[in-house]
Amino acid sequence: MRDWRFTVRQLVKNPLSLLGIIIIFIFIGIAIFAPLIAPTPERYEDRPYMIPRDGYWAAPQPPDEDHPFGTTMGQYDIFYGVIWGTRSAFRVGLVVIGVVLLIGIALGSLAGYFGGIIDEIIMRITDIFLAFPALILAMAIVAALGPSLKTVMIALAVVSWPSYARLIRGDILQVREEDYIEASRGLGASSGRVILRHALPNAIYPTLIMASLDIGAIVLAAAALSFLGLGAPEGYADWGQLTSFARNWIVGPPGNPLKYWYAVTIPGLFILFFVLGWNLLGDAFRDIFDPRLARR
Amino acid sequence: MQLRAYIVRRLLLLIPVLFGVTLFIFGITMLFSPTARAMLFIRDPKQLANIPALIELYGLDQPFVVQYGNWIGQVFQGNLGYSKIVSMPVGDAIVNFLPATLELAIFATPLIILAGILLGTTAAAHKDKPLDHGTRVVAILGWSLPTFWLGLMLIMIFYGFITGFLPPGRLSVQMDLLVSAAPFVRYTRINTIDAILNLNGPVLLDALRHLVLPVITLSVVNVAFIMRLMRSSMLESLGKGYILTARAKGLSERVVNKHARRNALIPVITVSGYLFAALANGVVITETIFNYKGLSWWAWQSAINLDIPAILGFAMFNAFLFVLVNLVVDILYTRVDPRVRLGEAVQ
């Protein structure tokens, strides 16, 4: 109990983590109130995640009354895109982290607790996954299954679980040898499962927190995939997708090279701040949980 | 154990890893029907009729083991397959595209490691003071940047706004022509090194100019990572008993930091191995945006177009590199930490 209060106090004291918390809350707000902030036009009502188009011209148009952030290539409204993109971002991030944690905890604790051949097999499997550059493997998976946000989530989950399984396994290994486990067994604790109920919470609590905060990294990777054309379909409200439209419009005509700055900068800034918020929080937690730094 | 024996032993471990990786990928491709896989060989609908023939030709309906066996057999004969997207054998493709990626890695890695170590040590030395918070903000910011966005922004500013200052691509058009013809000799196909070897200043400058933006894009994210690690490692090191002894001996803070740093570098070295993996990822986006036709660019194209031989070839090459880098890291480890001997498990 005292531990929790200490943690929260540390978080609030630190200006960086406070900033992170504020940023995250702002984004949560945007995601929840998206329909109010950027209402879906009537003709798109059954497909709220498709960004409304105002024409078919290629060149992006600068911000004006109708389009607060301007439009990008193909006249997609940037404002609508980034607001609803927040929802996509949260969806991808939460789903992937959730799945990855489940798999990671399951396999990691199996490997850590039982050791032996089970451990070996699971470790070799993670080795194989880790020997391949994550992004490329993800790309291959998305390409094979057909690009869409769903396959992006699958691909990212497949690519990310090995590291977490390893982390959880490490935690279990650490706790397994602790005296109180030995003591529980000595007192006749019924089965390994009961001990896991004691051991697991202590061991994985920090890892869980850290993993949740990796949602930023997941969203970043998803954006990268979308940017490369391997994610959400064209016109979908997704930050990476939105940025990819700007690829051919980075440099404007000579004399006004920054003409189309909004097409690139705005979606990118949304990604940046989203990830920044989670990373600030994650950084603060890392400091708090670091067992090597004394908790004073 | 002896260094040579250790190296040989580690390289032998490469084989099961290679088997594992390729089996895995092969396995995934086997999830598709023979028809679907045959489809990958044709380029236009007119050739649809040829599918049965293709299946026959490439043995696409044979059992998994047979197909895998065939492929392995081919590999041992030096035939890694043909990469359709770049229209050259896989082996040639690797040799062709490697130098570009290597060039980026050569410039980015030392930059990342040095900057990270420097920033991390500074942050640790001024813990909780403005300098610590400042470097951390910069680091976290760098870490949160989407690589592709950073690349685009950099191009926008340094190529668009400051017109033509730092261009994308590997070389400007004229230099490219110069480099591809005699008397310029392409020893390594790494432009900067070749330029030095040819004693050609202008080419060197041009190549460097083209390297600035991609290297920065690559480095920013990773510097943050290393810096964070170095900082916490230094803080742990500074809390150890021998630091108190060092102070009790009357050593100045500078020398005390030297004592701490030596120990703090140990985990950083381990991580450098993973840095390589991180670079392999970041390079894809960098190569795409800056039009750098390197290994990752080729891997991306093969991934999108499901060029199976290319994917397999790249996977093997990457696994090989992975094992090699880990080997180097482990050996370095023993040099820095006298407690670790070759062949012992690293904590």
Place this chain on the structure above:
Amino acid sequence: MKDLLKIRDLSVRFYTYEGIVHAIDDLDLDIRQGETLGIVGETGSGKSMTALAILRLVPYPGKIESGSIVFSGRDSGGELELLKLRDDKMRAIRGDKISMVFQEPGAALNPVFSIGSQISEVFLLHRRQELGRRAKERIDNLLRDGSGFASALSRPFWRWQRRLYSKIAEEPHALEPRLLNRLPLFRRLLGRLRDEASLLTVNMLKGVEIPDAARVAAHYPHELSGGMKQRAVIAMALACSPELLIADEPTTSLDVTIQAQMLELFRRIKADKGASILFITHNLGVASEVCDRLAVMYAGRLCEVCTIEELFLHPLHPYTKALLDAVPIPGKELQTIPGALADAFNPPPGCRFHPRCPNATPLCQQDRPKLKEVGKDHMVACYLF
């Protein structure tokens, strides 16, 4: 006998998240020339903190709140107020005039540097002039006796080195040699200093009875046993013949047979070097082996200070008596001290020991008893006297 070190009204407080800890509370203590003073107490009594306070190495979040520590060394030029000394002057004293041996030799040594290099470090820092002088002499010998082609070629080089070393012999931190030492290629020029330091190091190791000293110097800490490591640490502390050697539980982490050897070593150091030793321990038996006088601490305060004979023959303070009673003797029923250690954050008012004292009076709860001289060289802080 003059006092080597005078501590007066020393207070050290720790500002932690959970509260303020008074680690040391208005301490008065004297260490005399050539004596071995022991500080005995339980964990948390403040004995280690006293040692750290003398060297001004109190770790965060601790702070030396008030008091004075006056050091009257032989070559230190009169009396030095250690707590007010400038940082660089304090560093000059650490390792040279006052040095410390810690409890865990394994933790005290840096695992990535060899034993020899860590000891040489002390010489290179504090005895630079001496090293410079010796290096210069060696070159003088080379110049004098050297003959043949190779030495003829090397002569100008030697002369240059000789000049450098002369400079160092006069002014240990002379500018030119220091600059050259920073430049990577020229660092070799000053290699002779390191060689001379190594010679002195090996001598030191021999002095603490480490066999095969030259080979051991090249080893790393993890390659030595606990006893050897502790000897090496002692060698490191004695390198510059300090006037005060502080030993913080030096034998606690060693097994009993090694302990005996270590105590013998300390006795020899006492006899040979004539230095004063501040010996911190929680073990009365160990204390009786090496110490001349003993100070008993409890909860950051002194209870009793007297000679070792007096302590065992006429212990006065109830805590001291309880400690002596608690020593296990075969056949005798095990005595413990009732109650628990004083709470660090909320210590008992008045005399810290009164909740556990069989002779407590109401007065003991109110004001803190002052340290009083009640016999020949025997001081107690208790209302019974």
